[in-house]
Amino acid sequence: MGLPLYQKVIDTIVARIAAGELLPGGILPSEFQLAAEIGVSQGTARKALMMLEQHGIVRREQGRGTFVTARTPDSSLFNFFRLRRPDGTIIKPEVVSEEIRERPADAAEQTALHEHPDLVTEIRRVRSLDGVASAIETAVVPAALFPGLARRAPLPSALYILYQQGYSCIVLRAEETITAVTAGAAEAELLGLTPGSALLRVERVATDILGRVVERRHSLYRTDGLCYKVTLE
Amino acid sequence: MGLPLYQKVIDTIVARIAAGELLPGGILPSEFQLAAEIGVSQGTARKALMMLEQHGIVRREQGRGTFVTARTPDSSLFNFFRLRRPDGTIIKPEVVSEEIRERPADAAEQTALHEHPDLVTEIRRVRSLDGVASAIETAVVPAALFPGLARRAPLPSALYILYQQGYSCIVLRAEETITAVTAGAAEAELLGLTPGSALLRVERVATDILGRVVERRHSLYRTDGLCYKVTLE
Numbered sequence: 485m486g487l488p489l490y491q492k493v494i495d496t497i498v499a500r501i502a503a504g505e506l507l508p509g510g511i512l513p514s515e516f517q518l519a520a521e522i523g524v525s526q527g528t529a530r531k532a533l534m535m536l537e538q539h540g541i542v543r544r545e546q547g548r549g550t551f552v553t554a555r556t557p558d559s560s561l562f563n564f565f566r567l568r569r570p571d572g573t574i575i576k577p578e579v580v581s582e583e584i585r586e587r588p589a590d591a592a593e594q595t596a597l598h599e600h601p602d603l604v605t606e607i608r609r610v611r612s613l614d615g616v617a618s619a620i621e622t623a624v625v626p627a628a629l630f631p632g633l634a635r636r637a638p639l640p641s642a643l644y645i646l647y648q649q650g651y652s653c654i655v656l657r658a659e660e661t662i663t664a665v666t667a668g669a670a671e672a673e674l675l676g677l678t679p680g681s682a683l684l685r686v687e688r689v690a691t692d693i694l695g696r697v698v699e700r701r702h703s704l705y706r707t708d709g710l711c712y713k714v715t716l717e
Numbered sequence: 718m719g720l721p722l723y724q725k726v727i728d729t730i731v732a733r734i735a736a737g738e739l740l741p742g743g744i745l746p747s748e749f750q751l752a753a754e755i756g757v758s759q760g761t762a763r764k765a766l767m768m769l770e771q772h773g774i775v776r777r778e779q780g781r782g783t784f785v786t787a788r789t790p791d792s793s794l795f796n797f798f799r800l801r802r803p804d805g806t807i808i809k810p811e812v813v814s815e816e817i818r819e820r821p822a823d824a825a826e827q828t829a830l831h832e833h834p835d836l837v838t839e840i841r842r843v844r845s846l847d848g849v850a851s852a853i854e855t856a857v858v859p860a861a862l863f864p865g866l867a868r869r870a871p872l873p874s875a876l877y878i879l880y881q882q883g884y885s886c887i888v889l890r891a892e893e894t895i896t897a898v899t900a901g902a903a904e905a906e907l908l909g910l911t912p913g914s915a916l917l918r919v920e921r922v923a924t925d926i927l928g929r930v931v932e933r934r935h936s937l938y939r940t941d942g943l944c945y946k947v948t949l950e
Binding site: 540564566568570656657658659660661662663664665666680681682683684685705707711712713714715716717 | 773799913915
């Protein structure tokens with residue numbers, strides 16, 4: 485009883501992408517070459533490529549070959565950043581303060597994150613929109629997976645680009661859980677609100693190309709100047 | 718300058734689906750037949766089918782033909798109903814009260830809805846989860862597009878199935894705008910909360926297969942027992 489053979493092909497390709505040997509936009513070996521290299525049938529290689537395509541990891545172009553899906557800074561922002569102005573235009577609230585610290589993982593973090601880390605790095609940032617403090621975001625990652633994060637401060641606005649370029653960690657998927665909460669005293673002060681004001685709370689769990697849960701994030705937003713947009717179809 | 722020819726094919730097929738002549742799951746005429754019927758080239762018919770497939774309206778199966786995408790009650794609920802328990806399981810809060818009335822459209826409704834209606838039908842429902850009133854949903858549709866809605870009361874829990882089966886109106890797409898608000902006195906009373914409690918507000922604009930904006934809906938949810946889930950990828 486082992487893994488199905490196509491899984492071996494998938495793992496090989498994903499490992500090469502994660503290692504930076506195959507770059508976004510780069511071409512993959514042909515089905516024939518992959519089959520020969522990995523020691524599987526060409527049909528098995530084809531099946532693996534089809535599954536990678538279904539997951540959006542590669543793109544097959546008729547008569548040209550198979551390419552690693554390009555995930556540019558813009559597409560990352562577009563895919564993972566759902567805040568909009570009330571009129572629907574995209575906004576990028578500016579980071580106005582940032583605190584990065586290593587600390588012991590709490591029980592929930594240890595359970596959820598990849599390899600059940602004892603130590604996590606917490607990145608806490610306040611974002612501002614048109615000069616109004618509007619968001620408090622707290623991202624928590626396994627310290628061992630992202631060594632030296634604190635030394636890279638100030639971090640770029642879009643962390644996933646840093647994860648990819650600095651650590652070959654490609655975030656492909658996030659689950660968000662949205663609720664409404666009232667602001668406590670500390671949050672209200674940071675956001676310039678009366679305690680008890682309504683805030684949108686977004687909890688995110690992000691998974692990378694290797695299927696590892698690499699980040700938990702919770703964010704609080706005041707929604708007088710922004711909203712969260714979703715398209716269902 | 719007219720519409721491109723493939724648009725003529727798309728409009729013909731969509732009109733037949735909307736009229737109920739082509740049913741969900743049913744097979745379409747072949748490219749050859751479509752081309753002959755509508756008076757276009759087979760290449761044009763093929764292009765139209767490819768575009769309909771991209772929009773998820775038809776599904777092409779190699780060697781079998783092209784089929785109207787089935788939108789079953791379950792897939793509708795799954796696609797358009799993002800409420801979950803905090804543990805992620807799907808919930809279907811039960812309708813506990815329903816008021817349906819025709820009234821004049823307000824300015825925003827007249828602007829947004831199909832054919833700028835003077836008269837709209839408003840469906841206001843309270844939903845309950847585990848015996849706790851948890852949601853106030855208000856759907857507004859053009860009265861002329863859905864004649865006799867009030868006489869069909871009580872309406873099914875999933876309105877889009879009624880729109881489809883009773884009015885051949887197939888909702889394909891919705892845009893949701895999510896904010897956090899505090900409960901006013903009336904809302905607090907309906908939901909058994911203290912005024913000032915935080916509520917999730919979801920505004921939805923729904924578009925049907927013909928590209929018509931057929932419904933505006935705003936919903937208020939208490940999020941102590943439920944949450945709104947989104948997957949980003």
